[in-house]
Amino acid sequence: MATRKTGDDLTNVIFTVTRDIMAAEGYQAVTFARIARESGTSRTVLYRRWSSPFALMTEAIQAKAHEVQGTLVDADFNTGSLRGDLIAMLTRYKHSADIMGRTYNRAILGEVSKEDNQDVTTFLAQLKQSNLFIMERILSKAQLNGEINNTTTDLVKLMPFELLRYRFLISDEPITDDFIAEVVDEIVLPAIMQQQPHA
Secondary structure, eight states: OOOOOOHHHHHHHHHHHHHHHHHHHOGGGOOHHHHHHHHTSOHHHHHHHOSSHHHHHHHHHHHHHHHHHOOTTTOOOOSSSHHHHHHHHHHHHHHHHHHHHHHHHHHHHHHHTSTTOHHHHHHHHHHHHHHHHHHHHHHHHHHHTTSOSSOOOHHHHHHHHHHHHHIIIIIOOOOOHHHHHHHIIIIIHHHHHHTSOOO
């Protein structure tokens, strides 16, 4: 008789099953009933831990991204220049988006259109705060290095992430190294420098 999985072992199985279902059949196939059946657990176990299939899917995808390359928030970008740090950060961000995949990212778009989806509202608020934290750390380092005198507005801090998300989710065009450099050189850096005090 097979031993029923518990704790971290069960969580890993649930995450793997969730990712496999989404990859094979899309977001709409990700249901608690299906995941419970294929994970060898009960829907009650899932409902106790996750408020919705979207919340479970988000945690499962993030766990995979963290396993592959760690968290973007914890990454230390130290290339020696503001430009280099921005390019390194956006390259890492692009890799995270690739790991999460278009199916998951487009599921977010679908959920955003639904009214009163607290899971998505919470996710987007957390995403915004983590993006701001990443940029503030990069800009603070640039201040210490004497490249800039001031940090900048939240609008400018969020701009690089929004541009890559649009490219990834809406335009369906590849995010290349040249595109990342263009975003930094033609949009983000000029916007940052525009908000510096002029002599």
